[in-house]
Amino acid sequence: MEKKKSIKKIFMKSLKGLINALPMMFGIVFLLGLMKSFISFEKMATIFTQNKFIDTIMGALLGSVLAGSSINSYIIGNEMVISGISLFAVTAFIVSWVTVGFVQIPAEKEMFGVKFTLLRNGLSVIFAIAISIVTVWTLGVIS
Amino acid sequence: MENNKNMKNKNNQQGKNGNKGKKKNSKSSFIFPSVVVLLYVVLYFVNPDKTLIAFKYSFGVFKTVLPVLSMVLLFLFLFNMINEKKLKNVVEKSPQFVQYLVMTVFGTFSHGPMYAWYPLMKGFHDKGISYGSIATFLYARGIKLAMMPALISFFGIKYTIVLTTYLLIFSNIQGIVVDILMKDKAQA
Numbered sequence: 001m002e003k004k005k006s007i008k009k010i011f012m013k014s015l016k017g018l019i020n021a022l023p024m025m026f027g028i029v030f031l032l033g034l035m036k037s038f039i040s041f042e043k044m045a046t047i048f049t050q051n052k053f054i055d056t057i058m059g060a061l062l063g064s065v066l067a068g069s070s071i072n073s074y075i076i077g078n079e080m081v082i083s084g085i086s087l088f089a090v091t092a093f094i095v096s097w098v099t100v101g102f103v104q105i106p107a108e109k110e111m112f113g114v115k116f117t118l119l120r121n122g123l124s125v126i127f128a129i130a131i132s133i134v135t136v137w138t139l140g141v142i143s
Numbered sequence: 144m145e146n147n148k149n150m151k152n153k154n155n156q157q158g159k160n161g162n163k164g165k166k167k168n169s170k171s172s173f174i175f176p177s178v179v180v181l182l183y184v185v186l187y188f189v190n191p192d193k194t195l196i197a198f199k200y201s202f203g204v205f206k207t208v209l210p211v212l213s214m215v216l217l218f219l220f221l222f223n224m225i226n227e228k229k230l231k232n233v234v235e236k237s238p239q240f241v242q243y244l245v246m247t248v249f250g251t252f253s254h255g256p257m258y259a260w261y262p263l264m265k266g267f268h269d270k271g272i273s274y275g276s277i278a279t280f281l282y283a284r285g286i287k288l289a290m291m292p293a294l295i296s297f298f299g300i301k302y303t304i305v306l307t308t309y310l311l312i313f314s315n316i317q318g319i320v321v322d323i324l325m326k327d328k329a330q331a
Contacts, residue, residue: 037193104258
């Protein structure tokens with residue numbers, strides 16, 4: 001009986017923790033919808049300059065702003081490669097898409113604090129650039 | 144060890160601030176969604192068609208997130224079942240790199256959106272898991288096992304293997320860097 005009570009208490013505690021996070025999730029999901037509906041990728045793709053270095057940074061930043069299912073980033077990335085954008089930029093774009101979340105910053109800040117949120121997202125952008133460089137370099141070596 | 148001292152101080156501080164902090168948190172957690180709702184209202188008058196498309200899309204996303212949330216609830220429940228004191232002892236005794244590796248595996252196998260995992264990660268941190276390990280988990284989520292066939296079909300198997308390997312390595316590096324920098328900031 002005592003055990004049943006404590007299990008119920010633990011479940012309610014877990015449920016409360018999840019419910020507390022729901023308003024923020026609601027905000028993120030509905031902000032994503034607005035971004036998807038009002039900002040077209042075609043317009044965003046014009047930021048690429050054919051300069052590998054600048055494009056890699058742009059790719060990382062663009063991937064950080066956009067969000068959604070990772071398969072979308074593969075489809076867009078593939079289109080970018082076809083249209084002549086460097087693999088450095090495309091890789092930075094794909095990596096930052098799945099590891100950085102500018103849209104999620106308010107929720108992350110709420111949960112873990114400003115320091116952690118800025119540090120993690122900032123590092124993730126830098127690492128997306130680093131991963132794109134080492135990935136393309138490695139592919140060049142092994143090919 | 145230093146981490147655990149910081150944890151104790153943090154817990155004491157939280158205890159002192161008590162309900163004040165909780166009330167402040169619950170209030171501020173409604174500001175962002177309220178701003179989004181306001182945006183919808185304003186944009187509806189500017190462009191009702193696009194706003195409705197945005198609403199329908201978001202509602203669809205929310206429906207797909209729900210099953211993930213039930214999984215998160217299960218993990219939260221299982222994690223809350225663990226005795227806090229015992230876990231703290233294990234965390235204190237186990238080397239940091241083991242924490243990173245475990246969180247890398249956990250992050251790789253988790254799925255759904257990143258924000259759905261925030262409550263569980265907060266629970267982890269409250270029980271003594273370092274910020275670095277949480278960063279490792281969140282970064283390792285970049286590896287999408289279920290989406291791997293799609294990545295292979297678009298970019299090839301070599302690209303997929305190389306990219307995945309670097310994501311695994313960098314998720315651990317990020318954990319180490321976050322722990323070092325967060326520790327420095329806590330000490331300063």
